[in-house]
Amino acid sequence: MYKKMLPLLLALPLLFFITSCSEYTGSKGGPQAISGVADAASKVYVPPGKYDEFYLFTSGGFNGQMGVYGLPSGRLFRVIPVFSVDAEKGYGFSEETKSLLMTSYGFMPWDDAHHPELSQTDGITDGRWIFINGNNTPRIARIDLSTFETVETIEIPNSAGNHGSPFTTQNTEYVIASTRFSVPIPQADISTKDFATRYKGTITMLKVDPNTGEMSIHFQILCPGFDYDKAHCGKGPSHGWAFFTSYNTEQAGTLKEIEASQNDKDYIAAVNWKKAAEYIDAGKGEEMTVTYYHNIMDEATQTATSRVIKSVKVLDPLKYEGIIYYLPTPKSPHGVDVDPSGEYIVGNGKLSTDLTVHSTTRMLKAIENKAYEKVIDGIPVLKYDEIVAGVVKQPGLGPLHTEFDEKGNAYTSFFISSEIVKWKLGTWEILDRIPTYYSIGHLCVPGGDSRKPWGKYVIALNKITKDRYLPTGPELTQSAQLIDISGEKMQLLLDFPTVGEPHYAQAIPADKVMPRTKKFYKLEENKHPHAIKSEDEAKVVRDGKIVHVYMASIRSHFTPDNIEGIRVGDEVYFHVTNMEQDWDVPHGFAIMGAQNAELLIMPGQTRTLKWIPQNTGVYPFYCTDFCSALHQEMQGYVVVSPQGSNKPLKWWTGSDNAL
Amino acid sequence: MHIQSTFTFISSLGLMLMASAFFNGCGGNNESPTQKLQAPAAVAEDEEEEETHSTGKATETAGASVYDNWYTNKGIGPVKNLTLSAEIDQALAAEGEKIFKEKCTSCHKPDKRFIGPAPKGVLERRTPEWVMNMILNPEKMVKEDPIAKQLLLDYNLSPMANQNLTEEEARKVLEYFRTL
Numbered sequence: 001m002y003k004k005m006l007p008l009l010l011a012l013p014l015l016f017f018i019t020s021c022s023e024y025t026g027s028k029g030g031p032q033a034i035s036g037v038a039d040a041a042s043k044v045y046v047p048p049g050k051y052d053e054f055y056l057f058t059s060g061g062f063n064g065q066m067g068v069y070g071l072p073s074g075r076l077f078r079v080i081p082v083f084s085v086d087a088e089k090g091y092g093f094s095e096e097t098k099s100l101l102m103t104s105y106g107f108m109p110w111d112d113a114h115h116p117e118l119s120q121t122d123g124i125t126d127g128r129w130i131f132i133n134g135n136n137t138p139r140i141a142r143i144d145l146s147t148f149e150t151v152e153t154i155e156i157p158n159s160a161g162n163h164g165s166p167f168t169t170q171n172t173e174y175v176i177a178s179t180r181f182s183v184p185i186p187q188a189d190i191s192t193k194d195f196a197t198r199y200k201g202t203i204t205m206l207k208v209d210p211n212t213g214e215m216s217i218h219f220q221i222l223c224p225g226f227d228y229d230k231a232h233c234g235k236g237p238s239h240g241w242a243f244f245t246s247y248n249t250e251q252a253g254t255l256k257e258i259e260a261s262q263n264d265k266d267y268i269a270a271v272n273w274k275k276a277a278e279y280i281d282a283g284k285g286e287e288m289t290v291t292y293y294h295n296i297m298d299e300a301t302q303t304a305t306s307r308v309i310k311s312v313k314v315l316d317p318l319k320y321e322g323i324i325y326y327l328p329t330p331k332s333p334h335g336v337d338v339d340p341s342g343e344y345i346v347g348n349g350k351l352s353t354d355l356t357v358h359s360t361t362r363m364l365k366a367i368e369n370k371a372y373e374k375v376i377d378g379i380p381v382l383k384y385d386e387i388v389a390g391v392v393k394q395p396g397l398g399p400l401h402t403e404f405d406e407k408g409n410a411y412t413s414f415f416i417s418s419e420i421v422k423w424k425l426g427t428w429e430i431l432d433r434i435p436t437y438y439s440i441g442h443l444c445v446p447g448g449d450s451r452k453p454w455g456k457y458v459i460a461l462n463k464i465t466k467d468r469y470l471p472t473g474p475e476l477t478q479s480a481q482l483i484d485i486s487g488e489k490m491q492l493l494l495d496f497p498t499v500g501e502p503h504y505a506q507a508i509p510a511d512k513v514m515p516r517t518k519k520f521y522k523l524e525e526n527k528h529p530h531a532i533k534s535e536d537e538a539k540v541v542r543d544g545k546i547v548h549v550y551m552a553s554i555r556s557h558f559t560p561d562n563i564e565g566i567r568v569g570d571e572v573y574f575h576v577t578n579m580e581q582d583w584d585v586p587h588g589f590a591i592m593g594a595q596n597a598e599l600l601i602m603p604g605q606t607r608t609l610k611w612i613p614q615n616t617g618v619y620p621f622y623c624t625d626f627c628s629a630l631h632q633e634m635q636g637y638v639v640v641s642p643q644g645s646n647k648p649l650k651w652w653t654g655s656d657n658a659l
Numbered sequence: 660m661h662i663q664s665t666f667t668f669i670s671s672l673g674l675m676l677m678a679s680a681f682f683n684g685c686g687g688n689n690e691s692p693t694q695k696l697q698a699p700a701a702v703a704e705d706e707e708e709e710e711t712h713s714t715g716k717a718t719e720t721a722g723a724s725v726y727d728n729w730y731t732n733k734g735i736g737p738v739k740n741l742t743l744s745a746e747i748d749q750a751l752a753a754e755g756e757k758i759f760k761e762k763c764t765s766c767h768k769p770d771k772r773f774i775g776p777a778p779k780g781v782l783e784r785r786t787p788e789w790v791m792n793m794i795l796n797p798e799k800m801v802k803e804d805p806i807a808k809q810l811l812l813d814y815n816l817s818p819m820a821n822q823n824l825t826e827e828e829a830r831k832v833l834e835y836f837r838t839l
Contacts, residue, residue: 520823523761534760554765555820557774579765581822629816654773 040493043484046073051514054446054507056459057116057130058480060084061501064111066132066143071446071457071507072482074496082141082150083111083134085597091150093597095573095608096528097297099304103137103155104291112136114163114503119213123170123235123342123451127512129213131166131175138162140175140206142213146518151297154215157290157312158185158202164231164244168208170451174273175215176233177204178244182225182251186288192253199225199251202314203244203324205273214296219280219313220288221271221324224377225251227260228269230335230401235451236342238360240274243345247332260332261351265384267326268336268347270363276315276323284320285313300527302606318378325367326381329356335401335442339410339425340451344389348399348412355399355412357428359389390428395421400441401504403448405455405485411448413440413460420460420483422490434490436481439463445485446507454509458483458490461502468495478502519583521604528606530575535559540651547572547649553587553601554579555628558621560651561636568613568643574599574621577606588624591638598624613640725805729785735804736792737826743787747837755828755835762822763832769839774817776810779839787833794829797821 046052052070060067064084068077085092085101092101092109101108111134118125130143138159142152156162161180168175182199184190190198201223206215226246234241249266252259279285290312297304317324329347333356337346345358365371366386373381398416405411408425418439422432442461446454460481469477477497484491523533532538532550538559541548547570552559558576566572576589580603589599591611599607613619623634641647733739759767759778766774781790785806793800793807797819800807811818824832 535765536760552765555818557765559765579762580820581762581824582820585820628818 040491044072044074044482044494046070046075051510053510054454054457055510055513056444056480056505056507057118058461058498058500058502058505059113059116059132060499061114061478061503062112063500064113064134065500066113066116066130067499067502068148069480069496069498070510071459072493074480074482074494076499078148079499080143080148080150082132082143083108083113083139083153085109087597088600090597090599090607090609093609094599095610096303096606099306100141100150100153100295100297102293102295102306103139104157104293104308105137108137110136111139113141115166116504116506117166117168117175118450118506118508119172119208120168120170120450121172123340125447125450125452125506125508125512127508127516129172130506131168133162133165133177135162135180138177138179140166140177140215142215144213145513146516149297151299152213152215153293153295154206154217155292155294156204156206156217157292158220158288158314159204161227164228166206167232167242167449169233169242169273170235170239172208172210172213174205174207174218174233174242176231176242176244176273177206178202178228178231178269180227180229182227185222186290195225195253196251199253201225201228201246203228203242203269203271205242205271205276216294217292217309217312219276219285219315221276222314222316223269223324224379226267227256229333232336232338232449234338234342234345234360235340237364238338238342238345240272241360242271242273243327243336243338244269244271245329245333245336245347247334247350263331265328265330266332267381268329268333268345268358269379270325270327270345272323272325276320279315279320279323280313285315287311288314300525302521302526302528302531316378321378322367324379325363326376326379327358327363327387328373328381328384329358330354334399337402337404337410337449339404340406340453342451344425346402346410346412348401350398350400350415352399353394353397355392355395355402355423357389357391357425358387362389363387390426392421392423392428392430395423395430396433401443403443403445403458404453405445405448406453407455409455409485411443411445411458411485413443415439415441415463420458420490422485432488432490434483434492436460436462437468437479437495438466442502442504444505444507446509449506454507456484456486457493457507458485459505459507461498461505463501469497480505519603520581520585521602523577523579523581523604526577526604526606528575528577530573530608531577531606532575533577535579535653538651538653540565540649542649545570549574549651551576551589552579553577553589553623553634555585556623556630556634557653558589558623558634558636559653561653562639563637563649563651564639564641565645565647565649566613566638566640567645568616568640570613572611572613572638574609574611575606576601576609578603580604585627586625587627587634589621590624591621592619600625613638616640616642725809726784729789729806732804732806733786733788734790734792734796734807735799736796738788738791738795738829741787741791743782743837748834749838751831751834752838753835755831755833756838758824758828759832759835762824766817766820775814775819778836781836781839790833790836791826791829793819794822794824794832795826 054071056069058067066080081091119129138156144151160183163180164178166175179201182201185200203221207218227248231244248260330349330352332350333347334350335348371386396414396417402412444459465476465479482494578601594611601607770779
């Protein structure tokens with residue numbers, strides 16, 4: 001171990017020497033104006049050993065994972081693997097986790113994850129679970145915030161480009177999903193030339209079990225083939241409704257950059273999910289044959305299993321009245337955001353010079369009065385003048401998303417003019433603006449899409465960083481920026497790099513999550529079928545070509561640490577139980593020649609690595625996660641005999657004369 | 660990751676040594692930091708052969724050892740005073756055996772030295788309070804308690820793992836030790 005540390009030991013004093021001998025100032029200063037650097041620094045400095053005030057959960061975008069940061073420090077704590085395999089944690093490699101990535105297309109090693117959404121109780125984030133969508137292979141995942149591990153993934157049938165997802169209702173009764181890409185439903189060999197007549201979209205409502213968090217698809221609504229882009233659920237007076245933006249109401253099948261940007265207004269789809277659920281519960285709706293996977297990590301057996309589901313209930317607005325209305329909104333609206341009171345519905349018209357805000361009260365009245373402009377495929381289009389609450393005049397270019405504080409202010413991101421604009425709900429006046437570096441997409445106020453925001457910060461989630469960081473070749477780090485919104489004027493405090501694309505993020509006060517944190521898995525509760533509960537249960541069992549190794553690990557040895565009688569071509573399963581019962585003592589497991597990742601086994605957990613030895617010889621295995629002073633001694637050997645050998649299986653740990 | 664406190668100490672000492680070497684000599688001093696370190700002289704006294712002095716006085720000739728005054732050492736932790744009943748509570752001990760088997764046998768065999776010492780006869784060498792505090796508070800014990808510190812050296816720097824037993828569970832395990 002000292003050898004391992006030597007370069008570090010040598011390098012550190014040297015570094016100290018360099019920094020003390022010559023003052024290196026590499027910063028160009030750049031165009032930013034941080035008023036009072038020392039003041040900003042003191043606001044983001046979290047002293048060693050102290051905790052951050054907020055957790056920030058960022059989507060990894062095209063890395064398919066979720067990042068966990070602290071605020072205000074911007075320090076990265078963890079990357080939670082969700083939709084992409086993660087060799088570091090053995091996620092998608094260990095036998096227990098493979099099923100979480102199963103879909104109707106087979107095993108999926110990657111996806112594009114966009115929107116983390118915290119579970120809510122009474123419209124307030126509660127720190128129990130966080131959901132996130134997979135775009136490419138339409139899915140939603142649930143992460144348990146007691147373990148920070150993905151515990152469930154569910155595929156969305158009749159869907160493509162699951163982007164408007166997985167936003168939650170105010171008591172997490174439902175999470176929602178919508179199709180960004182319309183396709184033939186059911187799928188068929190149909191040309192895009194027939195897009196307008198044959199391509200459809202769907203809106204999906206998934207029920208969430210209030211105790212377990214388990215998701216299930218309750219029903220889908222069949223919609224005209226637009227691109228349903230973003231979504232949010234109502235709250236308070238709009239509870240029972242869900243809102244979905246749409247673009248490409250032109251229904252173009254090609255060059256959408258131009259062809260989908262023709263109409264002055266597109267629509268926000270307002271879905272009365274309570275009414276739709278009543279239809280379903282009364283036995284209405286059509287059963288449609290589909291195939292989708294629902295994968296759940298069982299807490300007791302610590303193993304994920306897949307269920308294949310073959311049907312879904314679909315409601316067609318042509319047959320069922322009152323479940324969906326269109327709210328005309330200029331122009332190609334991207335984000336749709338509902339303010340904390342639940343009254344205002346902000347349509348962030350991407351190509352519009354103004355920001356349109358609808359009123360829930362007026363929308364309900366317009367529905368009551370049947371103030372329809374027209375009806376599309378059974379969906380009434382409400383009259384714009386009857387539903388609009390107000391307009392923020394020319395706030396900036398390319399509005400994408402809006403979040404809120406608790407003082408009646410809204411914060412909207414503008415991609416093209418690269419800024420955040422603060423404006424007032426009700427008066428629609430612009431109060432302040434601050435540049436972002438660069439090309440902001442989403443933004444996040446802690447609790448900013450719930451009934452209870454903690455309006456201390458807004459976090460800008462930027463798409464491009466260009467000249468903000470030390471260059472790393474053609475691609476620079478992705479980045480977020482922390483902005484203080486506690487005063488009249490927004491103040492930029494910190495740039496911090498992020499893993500993957502920080503597409504959207506949600507933040508929550510740490511004290512809502514910390515008390516629920518699991519420190520280790522209790523051995524007595526481990527019901528894994530291949531777990532062992534003490535070292536004397538360690539064994540190796542042959543069943544034809546399949547060999548099960550029941551192994552224990554604890555600082556700083558494996559039991560068994562010697563195995564003989566394995567043959568070339570055997571399918572060997574190492575079931576390793578970490579016997580530790582202490583916080584932050586995972587053990588790793590890796591074996592030479594395994595075309596596989598490592599295992600990273602949490603205390604009290606069992607994980608399984610599959611290994612097919614290719615050649616005769618001796619194969620060392622070892623603990624990969626520095627666990628103790630004798631970590632380097634935590635190792636063992638498997639002796640592999642030729643195929644057809646009849647050397648008997650033997651295993652042991654230690655010899656009496658050494659002990 | 661938790662790295663053994665001793666190791667942290669060793670490496671930070673190494674760092675300080677390296678740094679001072681660097682500034683004093685501005686290079687040229689290639690002594691490895693580990694060479695600078697003098698490990699404390701291990702007493703390496705096998706516990707099985709450890710003498711217990713009924714008089715409670717350490718004999719000068721045997722060489723004073725931290726183990727000598729064990730009966731005055733209650734360890735550091737939640738257990739301050741514990742009086743054992745004359746009779747062994749067999750039901751309690753049976754429950755303790757179950758806990759010991761699941762949580763402790765990875766490192767302790769009842770009657771022979773393994774990764775850690777054997778608990779057989781431990782109450783002839785340690786106070787009951789010390790035993791419970793070692794189970795319940797091992798991190799602090801190996802840092803501050805003279806006997807636990809020495810044991811860490813005698814047992815290859817293998818740390819005593821905190822298996823997060825409750826006080827009640829530790830008491831059961833102690834009762835089981837009395838039956839060995």
